[in-house]
Amino acid sequence: MRFEVDIVFAGFPGRLTNGVLGWGSVALVRGEGQIMLIDAGGPVIRNKFQELLAKRGxxxxxxxxxxxxxxxxxxxxNIDLFSKALFVLSKQEWDYANNISKNKRDIFIEEKAIPLLRVFKTALIEKDNEEIxxxxxxxxxxxxxPGCMSVICEQEHDQKWLFAGDAIKNRGEILRQDFGLTLNLEQSINSLAKIKxxxxxxxxxxDGWITVDGDKIVAEGGNDFTIVFEQGLTVNGGLKEITIHLD
Ligand SMILES: [Zn+2]
Known part of the structure; x- marks a missing residue:
């Protein structure tokens, strides 16, 4: 394998009926003498991040x-944890985030990342197929x-592994061409076609990996998660933990 790819933290596509639950994937890619992280993850990974990396040396x-x-x-x-790294993002996303105070449509932007990225090393991607x-x-x-960017990792035998970020949040969006949260549906549909x-x-x-085989889309594995209840708590009539299997 040309690049060693390891999912440090697998994303989860569920939500609460009254709020946010899902969390984003973080992947580690090693090769060409470089160690890369694909996305810096959300608050949910923060106190485990050091341990997750330490397990990988x-x-x-x-x-x-x-x-x-x-x-x-x-x-x-978690951008602040990687002060030595080069951050790669699209110029379109950077411009959008910098104008967010004028444009309050997107309350999900991590605003504390902006001053950090001004002092950290950055490379802004402006067009397709720029090499990282x-x-x-x-x-x-x-x-x-407006600035979502996907990363393509060229593996042996002409395989192209693509990290979609939230251009595709989960397998359901690919199968149904239906996007749960998009600022521009037409752009989302075009981006999905481009990715496929x-x-x-x-x-x-x-979500977990998906294989694309012509028109066929196959989800790999079940992407299971266990929710643990500690300090003697139980739920659903005595359970200390619940495992969720995605079908
Ligand atoms: Zn998002």
């Missing part, structure tokens, strides 16, 4: 590059936000 300082699919809080909350490192490129996939044309494997922003 890494510290925050070892991360060379962090790509940001967009600047929503559940993908860009050899074998890793970015394409613009707007809709969910280029990718052989897709990691949505809030």
């Amino acid at each position: 890494l510290s925050f300082q070892d991360i060379d590059i962090v790509t940001l699919s967009h600047l929503h809080f559940d993908h860009a909350y 490192i050899p074998g890793i490129t970015a394409i613009l996939t707007p809709g969910h936000t 044309k280029v990718a052989t494997r897709i990691l949505p922003g809030h």
Whole structure:
């Protein structure tokens, strides 16, 4: 395998009936002498982040590059932990986030990321197929936000693994072409078509891997999660934990 890809924290596509629950994926990509993170994750990963990297023999300082699919809080909350890294995001997202006070449509933008990105090293992607490192490129996939960016990792045998961020949040959006949260539905539909044309494997922003085989879309694995209740708490008549299997 040309690049070693490891899902550090798997995204989750559920929501509460009265609020937000889902969280974004964080992936680690190693190859070409570089260690990259695909998205910086949300608050939910923060107190485990150090441990998750340590398990892989890494510290925050070892991360060379962090790509940001967009600047929503559940993908860009932990930017401050990677002060040595180069941050790669689209110019369109950067401009959008910088004008957010004039444009209050998107309350999900992680506003504390903006002053940090002004002092950290950044590379702004302006057009499709810009190279981040050899074998890793970015394409613009707007809709969910005006500057959503997907990252393509070229693997052996012409395989192209694509990290979609929230251009595609979950497998349901691919199958139904229905987007739960988008600022521009037409752009989202076009971005999905663009992604399906280029990718052989897709990691949505809030779900597990999906294989693209011509017109066929196949979800890999069940993407299971266990919710644990501690301090003697039980739920549903005595359970200490509940595991959710996505079908
Ligand atoms: Zn988002």
